[in-house]
Amino acid sequence: MIIQSKARFQPVLEDALRALLGNRFSTAPAVREHHGKCEGHHTTQPPDAVCFANSTEEVSEIVKLCAENNVPIIPYGTGTSLEGHVQAVRGGVSIALTPMNKILTVNIEDSDCRVQAGVTRKQLNTHLRDTGLFFPIDPGADASIGGMSATRASGTNAVRYGTMRENVLGLTVVLPDGRIIKTGGRAKKSAAGYDLTRLYIGSEGTLGVITEVQLRLFGIPQNTSVAVCQYPNLEAALNTVICTIQNCIPVARIELLDEIQMDACIKYSKLKGFSASPTLFFEFHGTEKSVVEQAEMVGTISGELEGKAFKWASKAEERNQLWQARHDAYYASLALQPGKKALTTDACVPISRLADCIVETRADIKKYKLTVPIVSHAGDGNFHLIILYDPNDAGEIARAHAINARLIRRTLAMGGTCSGEHGVGLGKMPYLLDEHGESLTIMRTLKHALDPNNIMNPGKMFDS
Numbered sequence: 001m002i003i004q005s006k007a008r009f010q011p012v013l014e015d016a017l018r019a020l021l022g023n024r025f026s027t028a029p030a031v032r033e034h035h036g037k038c039e040g041h042h043t044t045q046p047p048d049a050v051c052f053a054n055s056t057e058e059v060s061e062i063v064k065l066c067a068e069n070n071v072p073i074i075p076y077g078t079g080t081s082l083e084g085h086v087q088a089v090r091g092g093v094s095i096a097l098t099p100m101n102k103i104l105t106v107n108i109e110d111s112d113c114r115v116q117a118g119v120t121r122k123q124l125n126t127h128l129r130d131t132g133l134f135f136p137i138d139p140g141a142d143a144s145i146g147g148m149s150a151t152r153a154s155g156t157n158a159v160r161y162g163t164m165r166e167n168v169l170g171l172t173v174v175l176p177d178g179r180i181i182k183t184g185g186r187a188k189k190s191a192a193g194y195d196l197t198r199l200y201i202g203s204e205g206t207l208g209v210i211t212e213v214q215l216r217l218f219g220i221p222q223n224t225s226v227a228v229c230q231y232p233n234l235e236a237a238l239n240t241v242i243c244t245i246q247n248c249i250p251v252a253r254i255e256l257l258d259e260i261q262m263d264a265c266i267k268y269s270k271l272k273g274f275s276a277s278p279t280l281f282f283e284f285h286g287t288e289k290s291v292v293e294q295a296e297m298v299g300t301i302s303g304e305l306e307g308k309a310f311k312w313a314s315k316a317e318e319r320n321q322l323w324q325a326r327h328d329a330y331y332a333s334l335a336l337q338p339g340k341k342a343l344t345t346d347a348c349v350p351i352s353r354l355a356d357c358i359v360e361t362r363a364d365i366k367k368y369k370l371t372v373p374i375v376s377h378a379g380d381g382n383f384h385l386i387i388l389y390d391p392n393d394a395g396e397i398a399r400a401h402a403i404n405a406r407l408i409r410r411t412l413a414m415g416g417t418c419s420g421e422h423g424v425g426l427g428k429m430p431y432l433l434d435e436h437g438e439s440l441t442i443m444r445t446l447k448h449a450l451d452p453n454n455i456m457n458p459g460k461m462f463d464s
Helices: 011-024 029-034 056-068 121-128 145-150 196-200 234-246 259-269 288-304 316-327 329-336 351-368 394-413 429-436 439-450
Strands: 049-052 073-076 093-096 103-107 112-116 168-174 180-184 209-216 223-230 253-257 279-286 311-313 341-348 374-377 382-389
Touching (some): 056 073, 056 093, 056 209, 145 209, 168 196, 180 196, 223 316, 234 279, 259 316, 259 329, 259 374, 279 316, 329 341, 351 382, 429 439
Parallel strands (some): 049 093, 073 093
Antiparallel strands (some): 103 112, 168 180, 341 382
């Protein structure tokens, strides 16, 4: 289903944008539709036009023209978000940052780089591969660095390397009136003034357009080892995760797939030698000796909790196959029941409550009688539900939303958050007040101060 926006353009604005951009300005229906949808279940809502920007200065000129005409602006990266971040709920202009894909500087000695917002994480790591450095944030999709910054993305490596919040050193941002500011810098720390960088990390395009990002980089590990362990039940797998983290073992990745998700991945990714049972994927980084020590400690914990012996992926192609299977979990889940859609949601709780939260959520899933694979960045208490439902069955749609609502209420009651990494967008808006209380008033105040006409991605995060 596509919701068409009401036309907002005055001819003078369209003429001005065409004069500025030439054939990089489009009102073609197919182009607009593409830029009005994400990968989640939210209804497509196309913008009135799409502007393909080549530089920060060009973004500034686009924003100035839209501000003068009070036309909404929606920044667009690669469209891989899941919570409706790019839908043009009030029409307006989508600013596509995909042409801004230059890697501007790489400082090998200081382990940092600066990139334009349209650079994707895979593109960056391909560029870095001969430097001995890499960028570790891996949300699965080949998302743009600007989009990852705007949604405070994380992913499979977050348990060791953190999220975008910890790894962005500075930004270039175009404000809602077209002014250009730079935040942060290359220094690893600063005590000078407000931390505006963190204000824009996770702002989801509601406060400005991120056009350049200064990133922290890491040395490529001397040794990498990947192991898979399967368990007789979900509780045993979850307790292995909790004990591993509480014992401060520095795993690089620790991913949980429940038996439904593992069954989907075995079928979709042609994994051999595994059963459809709760499974943990581990990755260890370090020296040859430290990797062995980490694996031995986790192996001891796992064995005490009924885990089967580790299956090691010793070759690079084997490791890549396993992690590709994990990254393809969403598509594997959809393949379980062709024709159904997925309401994909996430939550994050303190690690000590992870087992309780998932076990109670599984009881809800059983009650509502839907197929719901569970996959988790278990090392940091973050997990995802891929709730499969028939889009033509009102009962299934209602039960899918009920599972999601109960999950979020449970998560907040356990001291967690309504989103560990997907962000707010449209999908998590109803839960922000419950999570933040009076703090939401401060967020609204900041939004109004920076964007008084509410043209920056309106209708997202909270309704101003």
